[in-house]
Amino acid sequence: MKIGLALLVAAVLVLHHDIWNWKDASLVFGFLPVGLAYHVGYSLLASGTMAILVKYAWPKNLDDDDEVAA
Amino acid sequence: MIPAIIVFAYLAVVLYIGIFAFRKGSTGSGSGEDFFVASRKLGPMVFLLSIFGTNMTAVAILGSSGFAYQRGIGVYALMASSSGIVIPLTLWLIGTRLWSLGKKHGHITQVQFLRDRWESGGIGTFIAIVTALMLVPYIIIGVMGGGSTLETISGGLVPYAVGGAIVAITVVAYVFFGGMRGTAWVNTFQTVLFLAFGVTAFTLIAKSVGGFPATMQAISEGPQSFLLTRERMPAEEFFSYMFIPLSAVMFPHIAIMCMTAEKVTHFKRTVVLYPICILLIWLPSVYLGVVASKVIPGLSPSEANDVIIRLLSQNTSPILAGVLGAGIMACVMASDSQILALSTVFTEDLFAYYGGRKKFGPKAEVWAGRTFIVLIGLVSYVIALALKEKANIFELAIRFAFSGFAALAPVMLAALFWKRSTKWGALAATLWVVGCVFANWHLTNISDAIAPKPPKRPAASAMRGGPAAGGGPAVQRGPQAVHQVRRTRNQAALRRLRAMAQRLLHLCWKPLRVVLQAAPQKECVLQVLVPAAPEVQVRVVLVDQAERRSHRHKCASSHSWVICSYADQST
Numbered sequence: 001m002k003i004g005l006a007l008l009v010a011a012v013l014v015l016h017h018d019i020w021n022w023k024d025a026s027l028v029f030g031f032l033p034v035g036l037a038y039h040v041g042y043s044l045l046a047s048g049t050m051a052i053l054v055k056y057a058w059p060k061n062l063d064d065d066d067e068v069a070a
Numbered sequence: 071m072i073p074a075i076i077v078f079a080y081l082a083v084v085l086y087i088g089i090f091a092f093r094k095g096s097t098g099s100g101s102g103e104d105f106f107v108a109s110r111k112l113g114p115m116v117f118l119l120s121i122f123g124t125n126m127t128a129v130a131i132l133g134s135s136g137f138a139y140q141r142g143i144g145v146y147a148l149m150a151s152s153s154g155i156v157i158p159l160t161l162w163l164i165g166t167r168l169w170s171l172g173k174k175h176g177h178i179t180q181v182q183f184l185r186d187r188w189e190s191g192g193i194g195t196f197i198a199i200v201t202a203l204m205l206v207p208y209i210i211i212g213v214m215g216g217g218s219t220l221e222t223i224s225g226g227l228v229p230y231a232v233g234g235a236i237v238a239i240t241v242v243a244y245v246f247f248g249g250m251r252g253t254a255w256v257n258t259f260q261t262v263l264f265l266a267f268g269v270t271a272f273t274l275i276a277k278s279v280g281g282f283p284a285t286m287q288a289i290s291e292g293p294q295s296f297l298l299t300r301e302r303m304p305a306e307e308f309f310s311y312m313f314i315p316l317s318a319v320m321f322p323h324i325a326i327m328c329m330t331a332e333k334v335t336h337f338k339r340t341v342v343l344y345p346i347c348i349l350l351i352w353l354p355s356v357y358l359g360v361v362a363s364k365v366i367p368g369l370s371p372s373e374a375n376d377v378i379i380r381l382l383s384q385n386t387s388p389i390l391a392g393v394l395g396a397g398i399m400a401c402v403m404a405s406d407s408q409i410l411a412l413s414t415v416f417t418e419d420l421f422a423y424y425g426g427r428k429k430f431g432p433k434a435e436v437w438a439g440r441t442f443i444v445l446i447g448l449v450s451y452v453i454a455l456a457l458k459e460k461a462n463i464f465e466l467a468i469r470f471a472f473s474g475f476a477a478l479a480p481v482m483l484a485a486l487f488w489k490r491s492t493k494w495g496a497l498a499a500t501l502w503v504v505g506c507v508f509a510n511w512h513l514t515n516i517s518d519a520i521a522p523k524p525p526k527r528p529a530a531s532a533m534r535g536g537p538a539a540g541g542g543p544a545v546q547r548g549p550q551a552v553h554q555v556r557r558t559r560n561q562a563a564l565r566r567l568r569a570m571a572q573r574l575l576h577l578c579w580k581p582l583r584v585v586l587q588a589a590p591q592k593e594c595v596l597q598v599l600v601p602a603a604p605e606v607q608v609r610v611v612l613v614d615q616a617e618r619r620s621h622r623h624k625c626a627s628s629h630s631w632v633i634c635s636y637a638d639q640s641t
Contacts, residue, residue: 009159016152016312019305025290025298031282033298033360036143039151040353046155046345053162054338062170062334 005057012049016042073383074224076392077399080263081240084256084403088244091252102422102435105249106178106414107329114336116258121327121340122347123257123264123400124407125157125318127208131264131355131401132215136374138359142297145359148311150352154345156315160479162341164319165328167486169337172329179411180325180482181419187485188493191423197481197500198419200474201322204507205412206453208321208471209446212405213238213454215375219402222379223395234454237399241406242447245413246440250330253406260400265347267397268354271382274394275358278385279365282357289364297360317475319482323411351401409450413442469510477503 021035028037103109112120127133129149138145168180177183181201185194216237217230228236244252276282289297296302318324331337355378362377366384369377379398382391417439421427427435481499484491 012155013312016147016155017305017309018147021300022305023299023301025295027283027286027290027298031286032357033143033286035298035300036146036353036357039147040349042147042151043154043345043349046151046158047342049155050158050162050341050345053159054342058338059166062166 001056005053008049008052012045015045018042071224071227072388073392073395074220074228076389077220077223077395078236080396080399081236084259085240085244087256087259088248088252091244091248091255101432102418102427102439103176103178104251105436105439106410106418107326108250108254110173110330111332112254112330112336113332114339116254117327117331117336118340118343118347119261120254120257120330120407121161121324122344123261123404124323124327125321125404126261126264126351126401127212127215127404127408129211130351131267131378131398132219132375133211134352134355135359135362135378136371136376138297138356139363139369139374139377140371141303142299143356143360144300144303144308146352146356147300148303148308149314150348150356151345152312153315153318154348156312157318157348158341158344160316160319161328161337161344164482164486165324166334166337168325168328169331169334178326178329178418179322179414180320181415184481184485184496185423188491188496190493193493193496193500194419194423196497197478198415200500200504201320201478202412202415204471204474205322205408205415206446206450207469209405209408209412209450210454210457212241212402212408213450214457215402216399217454218376219379219395219398222376223383223391225383231455234451237403238447238451238454241403241409242443245406245410246443249436249439250326250410253410254327254330256406257404260403261347263400264397265350267394267400268351270390271358271378271394271397272354274390275361275381275385279361282361285361285364289360292364294363294367297363313476314472315476316479317472320475320478321411322415323407326411326414327407405450409443409446412446413439416442469514470507473510474503474507477506 018035018038021038024034026034028034032040101109134145134149168177168183171177171183175183175186177186179198181194181198184197185191213234217232217234220228220233220236221230224233244256248255279285286298289295300308358378358381359374362381366377366380379395382394386394417426417435421438422435426438430438478500481496484495484499
């Protein structure tokens, strides 16, 4: 599980470098440059990735500390 | 002036929130922990909005749009989408652990943790001083952004120096009274305001410029088409920016903010929603910066800082421009938590650590913090005045604050996850960062002098109205033009016209001289002589009270003489 999540994070970080869009000036929906549209999608992907990490890789020992402190 | 009045009303509201927090805080313990980390009692929504608001500064709206105006859409990927993944990752990995250790051992700053981790007071003091020095530029850009926003939004009636002072005094006042509780509440209010700003500005300007598809199509077919791609953005530079958001780990205001959460589970919602919040504020800012390159061409890098305000002033009514200006101001004023953080560093890491708390008691600790807040505000204001027109907000932040703090991130990672790390290793890493920041500053200074520049026009001859040396367009200038001015019958109208033109153009070009090229008809042309810069022509339209209402959607001012547009004639 840990390796899978680490690979997911690494893949998401690599996907940030969209070299294939570097010189592409075409417009998505007629108004959004493709390079910008890609990174809007990337932001949503980042949010999804964090949701997965929170669900499957949350540091549980900190939750215990939380309960002790409370 | 209406937009400026609305912004002043907004400033009064945030001041009230700060003082309200002071009243609530004064019923509490009145301890350092209460003042500096709100007794670690922030709820989930306030924690999310305040930690996000803390991280969104003048860079987020003014800096990003100004930088996108020059470099294009790549700015979003450069800073926003990279921050959208790296900052939540660091909050999840490091912020939660800092929170846990802080709660267990009573840490308020990250320096207290580093001191305990390596059992060395000296390394903590050194890192505290380095982080304090690197945070100052970040605070300065808040004052610069505030001064510039008020100056532009008031049409020059509130000069940069006065605007900067008003913003600095307001921020210092509510941080002084409200401490972390006041700052967090104000940040929450501000975050809601500037998130609403993005969506509203996007919609309104789209309508006003005749739709974004047409504007984007025009940009793609013109010489500015590179703005829609990253072809002028080196891949190495793009890659290096991926490390910039690591600065969030080491920014004292973010680390201190991490200590304020009531429960560690508050981080869950924060890390998931953080990328969406960044998207909501950066996408409109970057996009509108690119749109502005078509609508308001020819701005210099320092002028581009307030391109989004110019866009709003020209394309919305004064009331809406004021409301949206307040949204911009909300983002700019995130310097509050940095001022508080710097004061916390001075108070907790230096004053209290070296015996101040023992000697003078916990009440004196809070008052020392308040004194530092005033001093930091004053110093930042003085430096911001000196830097006007010398620095671009985005570059100032990147060059000194973001880069320096990002380079310090390995120190924090080693402290948390590397058992064999030592204080000497931490010292070596910090010294290396200091050396790099100085080298960066020195190299930038010397490269400014040797970089190729556009041909200059002799200032003296331009001011006297002599022949142009730079081979620019043939324009009537100097005594001849002034002679035309004297022949004009309506001298009072003429005076108003010239004063208005001076006021507006003062924002863009300085020094300058404005002479009238034609008599003040319904529509006339001003010729502006700018030493060492190309001529600028200003189209001036005379409108009366009734007409003003119908013109307001496209005019830059509510004065009798309204300047609708200007264009650099040399491009």
